[in-house]
Amino acid sequence: MNIMPASPGCLAGIRVLDLTQFEAGTSCTEALAWMGADIAKVENPKGGEAGRTGFGDAYYFMMYNANKRSITVNLKSDRGLALVKEMVKKADIFAENFAPGAVERLGLGYDVVSAINPAIIYAQVKGFGDGSPYEKGLAFDPIAQAAGGAMSITGERDGRPIKPGPTIGDTGTGMLLAFSIVSALFDRTRSGKGRRLQVAMQDSVMHYSRGMFITQARTGAAAPRRRPSDNPPGGIYPCKPGGPNDYVYLLTSRANPEHWPRLLKLIGREDLISDKRYETPDARLQHEGDVDEIVSNWTRQHTKHEAMAQLSAVGVPVGAVLDSMELTNEPSFRERGILQTMKHGERTMTMPTWPVRFDGVPTEVRPAPLLGQHTSEVLGDWLGLDADAVAGLRRDGIV
Amino acid sequence: MNIMPASPGCLAGIRVLDLTQFEAGTSCTEALAWMGADIAKVENPKGGEAGRTGFGDAYYFMMYNANKRSITVNLKSDRGLALVKEMVKKADIFAENFAPGAVERLGLGYDVVSAINPAIIYAQVKGFGDGSPYEKGLAFDPIAQAAGGAMSITGERDGRPIKPGPTIGDTGTGMLLAFSIVSALFDRTRSGKGRRLQVAMQDSVMHYSRGMFITQARTGAAAPRRRPSDNPPGGIYPCKPGGPNDYVYLLTSRANPEHWPRLLKLIGREDLISDKRYETPDARLQHEGDVDEIVSNWTRQHTKHEAMAQLSAVGVPVGAVLDSMELTNEPSFRERGILQTMKHGERTMTMPTWPVRFDGVPTEVRPAPLLGQHTSEVLGDWLGLDADAVAGLRRDGIV
Structure with a gap:
C-alpha cells in the first residue's frame, strides 16, 4: 500500500x-x-x-x-x-x-x-x-x-x-x-x-x-578502533557471491543467551549446542576465531539477503550490508x-x-x-x- | 575563562x-x-x-x-x-x-x-x-x-x-x-x-x-567506500611518532585554488608551485600518488598537533585525528x-x-x-x- x-x-x-x-x-x-x-x-x-x-x-x-x-x-x-x-x-x-x-x-x-x-x-x-x-x-x-x-x-x-x-x-x-x-x-x-x-x-x-567515553571510563585508556566482540559471534561475515558489499552484520547478545543456540540450530550445528568450548560467552571469547569460522562457513554459502531473512526469522539480530543501489531498488522504501x-x-x-x-x-x-x-x-x-x-x-x- | x-x-x-x-x-x-x-x-x-x-x-x-x-x-x-x-x-x-x-x-x-x-x-x-x-x-x-x-x-x-x-x-x-x-x-x-x-x-x-545517493545520481552506480579525492591532496596523512592515531586529515578545495600553494609554501616546496605536474586539480589527480608522497614527507616529520597548528595557521583545512583520551586532556573542552x-x-x-x-x-x-x-x-x-x-x-x- x-x-x-x-x-x-x-x-x-x-x-x-x-x-x-x-x-x-x-x-x-x-x-x-x-x-x-x-x-x-x-x-x-x-x-x-x-x-x-x-x-x-x-x-x-x-x-x-x-x-x-x-x-x-x-x-x-x-x-x-x-x-x-x-x-x-x-x-x-x-x-x-x-x-x-x-x-x-x-x-x-x-x-x-x-x-x-x-x-x-x-x-x-x-x-x-x-x-x-x-x-x-x-x-x-x-x-x-x-x-x-x-x-x-x-x-x-x-x-x-x-x-x-x-x-x-x-x-x-x-x-x-x-x-x-x-x-x-x-x-x-x-x-x-x-x-x-x-x-x-x-x-x-x-x-x-560519545560511546568512546564509556569505553575509556571502563578501561582507563583511549577507546580503540574495534573492540573484540564481548559475546562472539558478533561482527561482519562474508556472504555469497563475494562482492564488495556481500556481508551481513550479525550479533548475539549477552542479555539473551538464546541467540547462540538459535543460530546453531539454523545452520545445522545442533551438535555444538552443549559443546563446552562454545557454551558460555566467556568460552566463546576464548575461541573467537573458531566461532567466527563456524559462522562464516554458513554465511559464505548464502547471499546476504538469504542470510538476513533466515537469521531474522529465527530471532537472531542481523542486517545485510546494503549499498545505495540496493536500497534504491528495494521497493518498500518507495511504497x-x-x-x-x-x-x-x-x-x-x-x-x-x-x-x-x-x-x-x-x-x-x-x-x-x-x-x-x-x-x-x-x-x-x-x-x-x-x-x-x-x-x-x-x-x-x-x- | x-x-x-x-x-x-x-x-x-x-x-x-x-x-x-x-x-x-x-x-x-x-x-x-x-x-x-x-x-x-x-x-x-x-x-x-x-x-x-x-x-x-x-x-x-x-x-x-x-x-x-x-x-x-x-x-x-x-x-x-x-x-x-x-x-x-x-x-x-x-x-x-x-x-x-x-x-x-x-x-x-x-x-x-x-x-x-x-x-x-x-x-x-x-x-x-x-x-x-x-x-x-x-x-x-x-x-x-x-x-x-x-x-x-x-x-x-x-x-x-x-x-x-x-x-x-x-x-x-x-x-x-x-x-x-x-x-x-x-x-x-x-x-x-x-x-x-x-x-x-x-x-x-x-x-x-544520504550523500551516497548524490554519488549514485552522478555515476549511476552504488556509492563506493572511498572515492579518490577530486582535488589531491585530500585525506589522511601519517604523523610522528607513528602511533595508532598519529594522523591528520587535510583537504584542499576545488573552490579555493589557494589551498595548494599555501600548503607548498608551508612545507618548503615553493619550487613546485608552478610545476605543471601539480598546477591544476586535474593534473594533481593524474599524479595523486606523488602528491600524497610530497605531503606525507612533511607530515611524517611533525606530530599531528604541530601539523594541525601550522596548516591551520596558513589557512589549509586540517584536523588531527584525536582519540577519546586526547579530547579529555585538551583543557578547552572543560573550560x-x-x-x-x-x-x-x-x-x-x-x-x-x-x-x-x-x-x-x-x-x-x-x-x-x-x-x-x-x-x-x-x-x-x-x-x-x-x-x-x-x-x-x-x-x-x-x-
Whole structure:
C-alpha cells in the first residue's frame, strides 16, 4: 500500500532567513523546511551559494535544499543589505554557517540582527567552538570527524583510522542545531525571548561518538578502533557471491543467551549446542576465531539477503550490508514514502525524505529551488513588495 | 575563562513519560532532559531498564540518562499499569523503543495511550519501518548501520565494509525523533493536537548516509567506500611518532585554488608551485600518488598537533585525528563546559554535554538517576500522592 506523503505542518507560518551553505547549515534548515517552515534561502545573484556551484552539478544542492524557496540578494550592496535587514524584522529564525567572522563582515552579526529583532532565534554553525585553540580554523565534515574522535574509533582492529561515510560532522551537526532551534521556538511561545545558538562541528561529532567515553571510563585508556566482540559471534561475515558489499552484520547478545543456540540450530550445528568450548560467552571469547569460522562457513554459502531473512526469522539480530543501489531498488522504501524522487530543472534524483513518520504519513519532498526562483514571491509575502518594486530592484542589480 | 553550565530551560514544565531503554530511545529523551523537560524514566523494580544492567557497570547507563528522574513501577501488575495510566493523563510526551509488539503487550500501545490522553505526543523507535520486509526484526546500532547503507560507504578503497564508530543508528535516530517531538510540541501550542511519531533506525541511518545517493545520481552506480579525492591532496596523512592515531586529515578545495600553494609554501616546496605536474586539480589527480608522497614527507616529520597548528595557521583545512583520551586532556573542552564530569553513586565519568550553546552558556549535566531514586518525588509531583500512599505502593510491590 502506497502512502501519499505530506508535510507534517508543525512549523507552518514560521519564517527562516537562511544564509546557510554546503551541508551543515543547509541540512538544519532543510529539516525545518520538512516540518513546514517557510525557508527564504538568500543567495548571491552570481551563481548562488557555494554548494550550488561547487560540485559541477546540482545533485549536492538538491539533497540539502529540498522544500526551500530561493531569493537572490546582492549583500555587498547597501540596498541589498537593507532589504535583508527588513526581512530580519519578519523572521523567526536566522541561520548561517559561513567561515569564522564572515557574517559579521557582511554586516549581519548577532549584535546587529538581534538589535533589529530581539525575538529572533539566531543560529550559527562553526567548525570549532569559541575558546578552542582552533576557533578560527576552517572545517569541513572530514576535518570535524578527525578532530571530534569519530575516526579514532572507526577502522579495522589494527588498521589506520577511517573516515565514517555518513556525514556526522555536517548533517549530524545540522540535526543538533535544528532540535535546539525548535526548542527555543517552543520556549518563545511562553517567554517571547530570542536566543543565540552556536554549535561547533567538532563538538557535535563528539556527541555522536560519545560511546568512546564509556569505553575509556571502563578501561582507563583511549577507546580503540574495534573492540573484540564481548559475546562472539558478533561482527561482519562474508556472504555469497563475494562482492564488495556481500556481508551481513550479525550479533548475539549477552542479555539473551538464546541467540547462540538459535543460530546453531539454523545452520545445522545442533551438535555444538552443549559443546563446552562454545557454551558460555566467556568460552566463546576464548575461541573467537573458531566461532567466527563456524559462522562464516554458513554465511559464505548464502547471499546476504538469504542470510538476513533466515537469521531474522529465527530471532537472531542481523542486517545485510546494503549499498545505495540496493536500497534504491528495494521497493518498500518507495511504497513507504521513505525514498522519493526529486525533480529539479532537467534533473531527477532519488533521495530519502525525513525519516520520522507523523501519524503514519511520510514527509513530502518538494524540489530544491532554482537560483532566485522565488525572489518575487518571497519579497511579496514577507515585505509586501509588488511586482514593480521587485522589477526595480532587479533592474538595479540588487536582487 | 570558565563558563558555568546551566539548563537552557526551553522545555521546563514539559512532562515526558519515558519507557526507553539502551541508546536510541534514551538519547532522545536525554536531549529533551537537557532542554529542561521533566523526564520520568519508568523502570522495572527488578534491576531497571536493560541498559542499566546489561553491560556489567553503570557507565553506559550514565551516558544516556543524564538529567532524568527514575521511578520504579511493576508494569506486570494491574495496579502498576493503572498507575502509569494515571501518569499518561499528566504527560505531554510518551516515548518507547521496545522490541516490535512489546509496548502493545504491556498494555500501553498507541490506541490505549491516545484514548486516555488525546493531546499526548506518542513517540516510538523501531529497527525497521512498518511495511519493511524486516518490520518484525530486532535491531541494534550496528544492524541498522549495515542495513541503512552506512557500512557500504565506510572503509578503505579496496577493503571490506567497516562499521562507523559513532552510533548513528542509536544516537543518530534519537536526535531525529527528538527534533520531531519538539516540532509536534510547538505545533500543539496552536492546534492542541497530539501526534503519533514513529522512526525506524534503518531509515535514520540512510538520512545520515544520504550523500551516497548524490554519488549514485552522478555515476549511476552504488556509492563506493572511498572515492579518490577530486582535488589531491585530500585525506589522511601519517604523523610522528607513528602511533595508532598519529594522523591528520587535510583537504584542499576545488573552490579555493589557494589551498595548494599555501600548503607548498608551508612545507618548503615553493619550487613546485608552478610545476605543471601539480598546477591544476586535474593534473594533481593524474599524479595523486606523488602528491600524497610530497605531503606525507612533511607530515611524517611533525606530530599531528604541530601539523594541525601550522596548516591551520596558513589557512589549509586540517584536523588531527584525536582519540577519546586526547579530547579529555585538551583543557578547552572543560573550560568551555563541553566536557563535564558526572557523579553517579561511587562512579564518575567525563562525558560531553549537549553541544549547542544557548546565549553562550553550555548545558549542565546532572547525574543519571539511581534506580527508583525519584519514585516518591515523581509520584508526588505528577499525581499528588503523599508519602503514605507511596509507602503503601512500595509495601505491595507495585513501585
